[in-house]
Amino acid sequence: MKAAAEKFDNLTVLQLDAHSDLRQVYEGSRFNHACAMARAREYAPLVQVGIRSMAAEEVPQADHRRIFFAHELYYDKTLYERAAGLLSENVYVTIDLDVFDPSVMPSTGTPEPGGPDYYELMHFLRDVAMKRNIVGFDVVELCPMPSGKYPEFVAAKVIYQFLSYIFSRPS
Numbered sequence: 822m823k824a825a826a827e828k829f830d831n832l833t834v835l836q837l838d839a840h841s842d843l844r845q846v847y848e849g850s851r852f853n854h855a856c857a858m859a860r861a862r863e864y865a866p867l868v869q870v871g872i873r874s875m876a877a878e879e880v881p882q883a884d885h886r887r888i889f890f891a892h893e894l895y896y897d898k899t900l901y902e903r904a905a906g907l908l909s910e911n912v913y914v915t916i917d918l919d920v921f922d923p924s925v926m927p928s929t930g931t932p933e934p935g936g937p938d939y940y941e942l943m944h945f946l947r948d949v950a951m952k953r954n955i956v957g958f959d960v961v962e963l964c965p966m967p968s969g970k971y972p973e974f975v976a977a978k979v980i981y982q983f984l985s986y987i988f989s990r991p992s
C-alpha cells in the first residue's frame with residue numbers, strides 16, 4: 822500500500838474485512854495485524870466495508886462516513902454503491918477473507934458471523950473494478966482447516982474472479 826501510494830496519485834485503500842484493524846498499537850507492536858489499517862491510513866484514505874468487530878478504543882479512530890458495517894449492508898444494499906462512490910480513481914483493495922460470512926469462508930483465524938455471501942461481495946468487487954482503476958490487491962487470512970478444502974477453493978476463486986473483473990474493464 823505504501824508503494825502504491827508512492828506510485829499513484831489519488832489513491833484510496835478499500836478494505837473488505839470483518840475487523841476494522843485501526844488500533845494504533847497491539848501487543849506491543851505498531852505492525853500487529855490489528856493495526857494494519859491504522860498504518861495504511863498513513864499513506865492513503867480508507868474505505869472500510871463489511872466491518873462487524875471493533876474494540877472500543879477503535880471507535881473514535883474510525884471515520885464514520887467511510888466505514889460500512891455488515892449489519893447495515895445486510896439491510897440496505899444501496900450502501901455498497903455509496904461505498905464505491907467514495908473511492909478515488911486509483912484503488913488498492915485489501916481483502917481479508919473473514920469479511921465473508923463464515924458459512925462461505927470458515928477457514929480464517931478470527932471468523933465473525935454476519936458477513937456478506939459470495940455473490941454479494943463479488944458483485945461489489947465487480948462494480949468497483951468496472952468503475953475504478955485497481956492498482957493492486959491482496960487476499961489475506963486464509964487459515965486452512967484439516968476438515969475440508971472448499972475454503973481454499975473459495976479463496977482461489979475470489980482471486981481469479983477479481984482478476985477477471987479487473988482485466989475486463991472497458992478501456
Ligand SMILES: [Mn+2]
Pocket residue numbers: 838839840917919920931962
Ligand atoms: Mn479481519
